[in-house]
Amino acid sequence: MSTLQSLQTSPTTLGRSELAALVARDIPAGSFVNLGIGQPTLVSNFLTEEQNITLHTENGMLGMGPEAVEDQIDGDLINAGKLPVTELPGASYFHHADSFAIMRGGHLDICVLGAFQVSATGDLANWHTGAPDAIPAVGGAMDLATGAKDVFVMMSLLTRDGASKLVEACSYPLTGVGCVTRVYTERAVFLIGSDGVTVRETFGCTVDELRPLVPVPLLTPAV
Amino acid sequence: MLSFLDSVTEAVAGIQDGSTVMIGGFGNAGQPFELIDALLASGATDLTVVNNNAGQADQGLALLIKEGRVRKMICSFPRQSDSWHFDEKYRAGEIELELVPQGNLAERIRAAGAGIGGFFTPTGYGTMLAEGKETRFLDGVWQVFETPIHADVALIKALKADGKGNLVYRKTARNFGPIMAAAAKHTIAQVSEIVPVGGLDPEHVVTPGIYVNSIVKVAS
Numbered sequence: 141m142s143t144l145q146s147l148q149t150s151p152t153t154l155g156r157s158e159l160a161a162l163v164a165r166d167i168p169a170g171s172f173v174n175l176g177i178g179q180p181t182l183v184s185n186f187l188t189e190e191q192n193i194t195l196h197t198e199n200g201m202l203g204m205g206p207e208a209v210e211d212q213i214d215g216d217l218i219n220a221g222k223l224p225v226t227e228l229p230g231a232s233y234f235h236h237a238d239s240f241a242i243m244r245g246g247h248l249d250i251c252v253l254g255a256f257q258v259s260a261t262g263d264l265a266n267w268h269t270g271a272p273d274a275i276p277a278v279g280g281a282m283d284l285a286t287g288a289k290d291v292f293v294m295m296s297l298l299t300r301d302g303a304s305k306l307v308e309a310c311s312y313p314l315t316g317v318g319c320v321t322r323v324y325t326e327r328a329v330f331l332i333g334s335d336g337v338t339v340r341e342t343f344g345c346t347v348d349e350l351r352p353l354v355p356v357p358l359l360t361p362a363v
Numbered sequence: 364m365l366s367f368l369d370s371v372t373e374a375v376a377g378i379q380d381g382s383t384v385m386i387g388g389f390g391n392a393g394q395p396f397e398l399i400d401a402l403l404a405s406g407a408t409d410l411t412v413v414n415n416n417a418g419q420a421d422q423g424l425a426l427l428i429k430e431g432r433v434r435k436m437i438c439s440f441p442r443q444s445d446s447w448h449f450d451e452k453y454r455a456g457e458i459e460l461e462l463v464p465q466g467n468l469a470e471r472i473r474a475a476g477a478g479i480g481g482f483f484t485p486t487g488y489g490t491m492l493a494e495g496k497e498t499r500f501l502d503g504v505w506q507v508f509e510t511p512i513h514a515d516v517a518l519i520k521a522l523k524a525d526g527k528g529n530l531v532y533r534k535t536a537r538n539f540g541p542i543m544a545a546a547a548k549h550t551i552a553q554v555s556e557i558v559p560v561g562g563l564d565p566e567h568v569v570t571p572g573i574y575v576n577s578i579v580k581v582a583s
Contacts, residue, residue: 199392199535200389201534215391215392218392218535222389222392234537235537235538235541235569236465236468236539237470237541237542240465244486275450275454276460276462277439277441277462278439278462278463278465279439279440280439282467282490282492283467283486286488287466287485313490316488316490317490
């Protein structure tokens with residue numbers, strides 16, 4: 141029991157910024173990284189100069205800098221979310237097929253994406269609710285999910301109705317099969333491997349308090 | 364034969380009803396607004412348009428869609444906060460949508476320009492966007508067969524052209540320009556500046572002039 145308790149690393153659940161800071165800390169120095177639109181974008185605020193991370197944006201750039209403000213704003217320099225950004229020294233530009241070759245060719249170390257659902261085997265659903273009246277839009281989600289060496293997901297563990305978004309099998313349309321390696325939520329970090337889902341650490345709860353919320357078997361790290 | 368034209372009107376004059384038209388740009392970056400406005404004014408209709416998006420707000424491609432000139436969109440990300448003209452046509456069943464993962468869109472365009480008849484890729488495997496497509500287990504992963512996207516015309520935006528039609532672009536406005544230029548039978552580029560032959564460093568040329576048919580200067 142003491143082993144399980146020790147997985148709790150925060151007395152409270154994590155806020156979005158705290159979670160983004162945790163993801164940023166977990167990115168190895170020197171990595172090439174793509175941050176998805178929305179919550180994953182927050183991660184860039186916590187990357188340090190010492191980490192020497194190179195950010196990729198799917199619309200054709202490596203070495204993307206922070207969001208542009210005031211006189212830095214240039215309509216020809218935008219990110220995947222179509223927001224104005226800046227370039228860092230050493231940046232490069234390339235056309236769209238090269239940009240997606242970087243993603244699809246396995247050259248990116250990590251991508252961080254949002255999700256509607258992740259399955260116990262790492263299936264990802266993050267592009268389409270499947271609602272009949274929804275206008276579908278996929279963008280680069282399937283390429284990133286399939287192409288990056290590691291796919292990290294940042295999401296709330298539960299829906300507004302209290303249902304787990306970590307599931308046995310996704311009910312939403314899939315983005316990729318067996319692609320997610322790690323899930324960061326406000327209550328826990330989950331590692332997805334061939335042996336199943338392992339809880340790396342918990343926030344504001346114990347593993348035993350987590351189990352009733354999540355309908356998949358949860359492993360704990362071998363001591 | 365490369366031509367330098369005096370106006371965007373002249374540049375788009377040959378575009379026929381029913382054509383497949385590739386339009387460069389990711390969002391507004393690299394979108395050739397003046398060429399699109401001229402295409403709208405030309406009256407060409409029943410078009411299939413290839414673009415990453417399906418128009419933003421009340422300009423460019425969005426107006427072409429609003430005016431009912433686009434029969435079919437081939438794109439990866441139509442739905443945006445300001446894609447109201449596409450949304451309205453789509454909900455009314457007045458526009459066809461072929462939704463393509465963005466990397467497949469880029470690679471299918473590239474394949475067309477490179478004379479490749481199709482390719483296998485893991486992207487989309489096991490998803491609804493791969494339904495009905497041939498799959499194979501290659502290099503240890505399941506892959507989906509994708510075919511090239513050809514076009515009659517490409518409308519693109521570059522920063523500079525030289526007298527040979529070589530192009531350079533600006534920042535992330537490059538996006539689809541180079542691959543669309545190669546994939547279309549006839550490529551029309553709007554540029555901010557035209558320099559004489561020899562005015563671009565050959566090492567810096569992004570799109571070789573062989574892919575470009577018409578160039579029109581548009582004040583930036």
